[in-house]
Amino acid sequence: MAAVTLSVPGRKAAPRPGPVPEAAQPYLFAPSGPGVGGSPGGAGTSPQVEWTARRLVWVPSELHGFEAAALRDEDEEEAEVELAESGRRLRLPRDQIQRMNPPKFSKAEDMAELTCLNEASVLHNLRERYYSGLIYTYSGLFCVVINPYKQLPIYTEAIVEMYRGKKRHEVPPHVYAVTEGAYRSMLQGECGGESGAGKTENTKKVIQYLAHVASSPKGRKEPGVPGELERQLLQANPILEAFGNAKTVKNDNSSRFGKFIRINFDVAGYIVGANIETYLLEKSRAIRQAKDECSFHIFYQLLGGAGEQLKASSWVSPTPAAWPPGCCSQPFSPDTAGSGAAPAASWSWWAWFVWLCRTCRLTAPFTLPPV
Helix, strand or coil, X not given: CCCCXXXXXXXXXXXXXXXXXHXXXXXXXXXXXXXXXXXXXXXXXXXXXXXXXXCEEEEEECCCEEEEEEXXXXXXXXXXXXXXXXXXXXXXXXXXXXXXXXXXXXXXXXXXXXXXXXXHHHHHHHHHHHHCCCCEEEECCEEEECCCCCXXXXXXXXXXXXXXXXXXXXXXXXXXXXXXXXHHHHHHCCCCCCCCCCHHHHHHXXXXXXXXXXXXXXXXXXXXXXXXXXXXXXXXXXXXXXXXXXXXCCCCCEECCEEEEEEEECCCCCEEEEEEEEXXXXXXXXXXXXXXXXXXXXXXXXXXXXXXXXXXXXXXXXXXXXXXXCCCCCCCXXXXXXXXXXXXXXXXXXXXXXXXXXXXXXXXXXXXXXX
């Protein structure tokens, strides 16, 4: 394992929570060192000295939103600043200038701890963490997540164990830490965003985590493997997504319905049941789609996976040329971690249709070939 030095403002040093896979470390821990993600400065100058000497602040930028500048002069209404990147000087109203945090707050895990809490500092902190591979950041009671647009190695069983039983301040920001906190609070007593923000995906990660830490030993066939109840809970999401999700302009796997998931626990904290209520399905999408959007996934799974006999009996055109353009070439690969399915990235619509039939234990009027 590679050694990693942590730079965590506001968090006391804690023992490393078990072995962390080396591939996951860059996406969980912020590297420490002078000037990492901090304010701009010259070679050989410490960020703290640079920040103090130049009185660095944030000013509006058409390209970046905000950019760093040195405060040169100010009066009651205006201030003169020198842009750190270009050296250009300009005068701005004082209300357009925002204070910059000291470099020790670089890539802060919890933005509520920032000395200067303003729009520029929040944007800078999120951007620096995101460019370093850190997609999770706390903001007080909330956990902010930025879509990485790729699979990250931070959702494995080893990472689940890393967060199990830990308090939020003892481990890096993660949806698992939020889930662990909710789970422990439930034992002691009792998500919004735009399309593509991660509501559905993070809900699945929450269920994956609970299925691992709260599965009853009685239902497991072997250690580390979820029992039958937990397996069914994990498999429910890909099934619901087949019939209720579709490709849209903003999101390749957009939920076109709402669902309320209720998971029941016994007094010992083990999962004993679950139910999912669905509502507000976008039924019109089945017969009419907007430009550059598609019907529900199940339509293309049927087109790509059904045999000739089923297609003929369902009056389905067997030729891909008759299918809607742009929707059938490459299927979306939903995350099926822990569901018992093969790696989704290599699957076709045909493979998803076969998996769906087998998982639902359907008796179809045709033979299902192996996936």
